[in-house]
Amino acid sequence: MAKKNIPDIVKAVRAFTPTPIDYTTQKNISYSQLSMFMDCARRWQIQYVEGIKPFTSSVHTVFGTALHEVLQHYLTVMYEKSGTEADRINTSDMFEDALRNEYKKQYVSNKKQHFVTPEQLREFYDDGIDIIRDFAKNKGAHFSKRGWHLIGCEIPVSIAPHPEYPNVIFNGFLDVVMYHEPTNTIKIIDIKSSTRGWSDKEKKKEAKQFQLILYKHFFSTQFNFPIDNIEIEFFIVKRKVPEESDFPIKRIQIFKPASGKTKVKKAVTAMNNFIELAFSTTGYNQVQHSYNVGDGCKWCPFHKVHHCEKTYNS
Numbered sequence: 001m002a003k004k005n006i007p008d009i010v011k012a013v014r015a016f017t018p019t020p021i022d023y024t025t026q027k028n029i030s031y032s033q034l035s036m037f038m039d040c041a042r043r044w045q046i047q048y049v050e051g052i053k054p055f056t057s058s059v060h061t062v063f064g065t066a067l068h069e070v071l072q073h074y075l076t077v078m079y080e081k082s083g084t085e086a087d088r089i090n091t092s093d094m095f096e097d098a099l100r101n102e103y104k105k106q107y108v109s110n111k112k113q114h115f116v117t118p119e120q121l122r123e124f125y126d127d128g129i130d131i132i133r134d135f136a137k138n139k140g141a142h143f144s145k146r147g148w149h150l151i152g153c154e155i156p157v158s159i160a161p162h163p164e165y166p167n168v169i170f171n172g173f174l175d176v177v178m179y180h181e182p183t184n185t186i187k188i189i190d191i192k193s194s195t196r197g198w199s200d201k202e203k204k205k206e207a208k209q210f211q212l213i214l215y216k217h218f219f220s221t222q223f224n225f226p227i228d229n230i231e232i233e234f235f236i237v238k239r240k241v242p243e244e245s246d247f248p249i250k251r252i253q254i255f256k257p258a259s260g261k262t263k264v265k266k267a268v269t270a271m272n273n274f275i276e277l278a279f280s281t282t283g284y285n286q287v288q289h290s291y292n293v294g295d296g297c298k299w300c301p302f303h304k305v306h307h308c309e310k311t312y313n314s
């Protein structure tokens with residue numbers, strides 16, 4: 001079989017290796033830091049400046065990591081070899097191993113304390129298998145090989161977002177990046193696992209959308225690729241779909257947030273505000289609590305813990 005010519009942009013993205021952070025002079029930031037800061041600046045400060053990292057893994061995060069691994073491997077085989085070859089992968093065994101390994105890793109970082117019951121793990125395993133089967137069955141509807149290249153999975157972006165703060169470096173990994181050669185279009189996909197999919201309310205949360213909008217902006221800057229030729233997509237896989245319904249409910253939900261100039265500007269402004277408020281050109285600034293007690297605080301690991309002055313005595 002004749003080998004496909006690899007387009008220049010595909011080669012350039014694959015060849016990119018980020019420069020390691022120099023922690024003596026630079027600060028590393030990520031989308032999850034921005035998201036946390038937007039919720040509560042003090043929580044961000046406790047975790048990232050004071051270095052108090054509570055254990056926050058759960059069955060959901062373990063499941064998400066294991067599922068990413070399998071779906072990304074399946075896609076890689078599908079594009080590098082064939083769909084038939086991808087279907088030959090023993091995804092059940094692979095998912096079981098990935099789930100076990102990730103759980104073991106988190107169990108060790110939780111000082112060898114279990115945080116999930118065997119029944120929960122079993123339920124999530126079964127859900128994962130249903131998702132993987134559905135994904136394999138419907139791969140053609142979401143991933144075409146006609147004109148498309150899989151650039152790769154876990155593609156790094158590493159960039160100083162704010163020109164006046166060259167010491168603050170954003171690092172992120174893009175779940176799946178595709179290139180459509182006939183239209184010179186890049187597609188950035190973020191895989192999310194969810195119990196029943198995203199509701200309209202969830203889709204409207206701008207802070208959630210900012211993740212992919214920022215990835216689009218940073219990818220365009222990093223690879224000098226026209227931003228108007230970049231699509232973004234949340235690829236949401238649902239653990240539960242109703243068995244009895246008058247019409248078939250899909251297990252895969254696609255959400256493409258608007259990402260035109262206005263949205264990109266909003267996301268970039270949010271990122272710049274974060275950097276300006278939290279950092280100086282040599283270190284950190286002091287920041288304030290952003291939540292009113294009881295608002296989002298109930299989900300915070302520092303709620304009523306002495307690190308959080310605001311809720312500790314309330």
Ligand code: SF4
Nearest residue numbers: 040043297300303308
């Ligand atoms: S408990 Fe509330 S105010 Fe305190 S750090 Fe957490 S989110 Fe912020």
